[in-house]
Amino acid sequence: MAKVNISLDAELVVEVMVLAGVGSPQDAVEAVVRDYIARGHRTETRTEFKDRSLRETDARPQEPQG
Template sequence: MAKVEISLDAELVVEVMVLAGVGSPQDAVELVVRDYIARGHRTEARTELKDRTRRETDARPQEPQG
């Protein structure tokens, strides 16, 4: 996999390292990015499920009213 170099504020990285409980700045930032991506996928899955349920509900024939 290709690697990318970026510059980040040292205080930000140290805080991430403490919160993640890791000793390496590289590992800490990688954990945060992977978590962010995983959360996005979970959100997409939940949204898709809600949309599918809503479409199925709307597609059912409605009972006559009146």
């Protein structure tokens, strides 16, 4: 896998390390990024299911009104 080098504020990285309970800055930031991606995938899955059920509801023929 390709690697990327970035600069981050030291206080930010230390806070991530504490919150993640990880001793390595690299591992802490990687854990946060992986969690962010996983959360995005979970959100996509939930909204896809909800959108699908809404589309199925809209697709049903409605009784005439009026």
